[in-house]
Amino acid sequence: QSSRSDLELQYMKAVNAYMDKNHAQSLATFKSIQETDPTFRATQVKKYIRLAETQLNKTGLKEVFKPAEEKTVEVEVSKEGELEAYVMTAQRLLLDAYAYVQDMEKKHQIPSFEMTAPQSTLTMAKKAYEQKQYTETIRLANQARLQVDQIIQGEYEGEKPLLGEIGKSLVTLNLNNAPLEQTLKQIYDITGVNIIVFKGVGGKVTVNIKDEPLQKALDLICEANGLKYIEEDGAIKIMTREEYNTRDKALQETNRRVFNVYYGDAALITKALRETFQLENIVHDPRTNSIIADVYNPALLQQIQNVISSLDMPISQVLIEAKIIEVVLSKANTFSIDWLISSKMISALDTTLTGPRYGATPTFTPGVTSTLPSGDFAFGLTNSDVNSLITALASQGEVKLVQAPKIMCLNGTTAIIRVVQNYPYIIPEYTRTTGTSSEVTDTTGSFTVQEEEVGTEFEVTPIIQRNRTIFLSMNIFDSRLVKMEELSAVAAGEAYETQYPIISKRETTQNVTLFDGQTLVIGGMIQHREEVTESGVPFLRRIPLLGYLFKKPAYAKSTSELVMFLTPYIVTTYQEAESVSMPDRQKTDREINAGILEKF
Secondary structure, eight states, rough: OOOOOHHHHHHHHHHHHHHHHOOHHHHHHHHHHHHHOOOTTTTHHHHHHHHHHHHHTTTTTTOOOOOTTOOOOOOOOOOOHHHHHHHHHHHHHHHHHHHHHHHHHHHTTTOOGGGGGHHHHHHHHHHHHTTOOHHHHHHHHHHHHHHHHHHTTTEEEEEEEOOEEEEEEEEEEEEEEEEHHHHHHHHHHHOOOOOOEEETTEEEEEEEEEEEEEEHHHHHHHHHHTTTEETTTEEEEEEEHHHHHHHHHHHHHHHEEEEEEEESSSHHHHHOOOOOOOOHHEEEEETTEEEEEEOOOOOHHHHHHHHHHHOOOOOOOOEEEEEEEEEEEEESSSOOOOOOGHHHHHTTTTTTOSSTTSSSOOOOTTTTOOOOOOEEEEEEEEOOHHHHHHHHHTTEEEEEEEEEEEEEEETTTOEEEEEEEEEEEEEEEEEEOTTSOOOOEEEEEEEEEEEEEEEEEEEEEEEEEEGEEEEEEEEEEEEEEEEEEEEEETTTEEEEEEEEEEEEEEEEEEEEEETOOOOOEEEEEEEEEEEEEEEEOOTTGGGTGGGGGGEEEEEEEEEEEEEEEEEEEEEEEEHHHHHHHHHHHHHHHHHHHHHHHHOO
């Protein structure tokens, strides 16, 4: 039976095959894994099998994976959802990074101490993936691979040999029960390195080595006699273990460092450092967002500094500006907004419907019919000034501003805005108890208060991509109270009446990629309403039967369309934050100044 490491390797190959759209190969590999060990990554394997089968079924071909030497059939499949592809890319890179780190550690026999920095970075990458921070996962996975490459190439500033270049000097010793002082003098004669022997150091040496590094020779000699040595002030100092531990403790007390964390969470980084380096004396200060560590090894201090520098990176933010308006259509536009009527306005804005989402670049000529590309009804404006477009929509009906939220969120995190109102209503409940003669003996009643939420809910997850493009996964939900309907019923001879809210709902889910500052327009969410209003003479119209002579019902029909404008802005630097916030601050200042002037 295959070992778990073999299954991990097969799993990564299968994931890579799926990402490369080799769905037949991916399906065959995942099924092989499932047959070998049904418990191995059961959830993920089943998911990939389902996705691969779906992709193959879309083509109408029953593809079977064949060996490389045989001719295979290339299958064209439709593109997966962009968010799912992004998640799978992060997962693939994370798995590749884990495999790469393990392979390089074994291949180059890298000491585990030098691998602490890449391992710590991988730990943070895994936590970022679990928290759905996929951009951070990709960055940390690539950072871990880079750290391993730097170790292999000798560019990584990790722990250096204790004796530097002197420790690489080759020595040959052939001694049998020789005094320690004589052995150290012979080493001095061979290498010329200064050696200082502390009080209480002594012993006999029996050693036979040929062309071995000085550092290895000292390790063997000191280990055989229960001694320790350090390099200090250009000399090798040999001492007893007790003396070494005393100096070690004193040095540890003096090597207290404070690491400032400017962008990340000091608590999370402290936890990662404690688990990776097995540190006990390390804490974080929440007030200053800094890390305090007592480390006696200067090389370890440098590694901790390198890890903190790798993890403490600024995270870009995205300012999302949205306008949700409702257009009550006029009789001439009962079916929907005629977007082509506004072609003159679109030309004036120097706006084109183009890009990978639209698939074509239509032209707009007044008086000539233009055809929009097929697909979801959503297009982007190359500028953020949508006021002219809203003005043009006003010519086709009555425009109402529903919501105009603005929200700033971190890259890869989900932001939610909810503006709702609760409408309570009562549900009566009656219980009747009858006797043996079917006569009513007792009747009890109660009621339950329930609520319906009505309003607007906006949920969006931005992911910054290359070339300052932004992938947006968003869900917009809007509900309205139409009326309170009076309901009545008769049960067991009893009449029950209550009012129940009639609510209309509109919802859309979009996945789209925009450039920084580009405006997305979403339309087509149409709603038809029929209202009945009653007018008449007060009091008299409520008289049973005769009331119909003093009142008149009026029937009204209306059609409305919900239109959304969404503009994301990438905020990475202070200058970008100033730029996107300046218009709102200027508007607020004008309103404040106007209010002050009115008082005088």
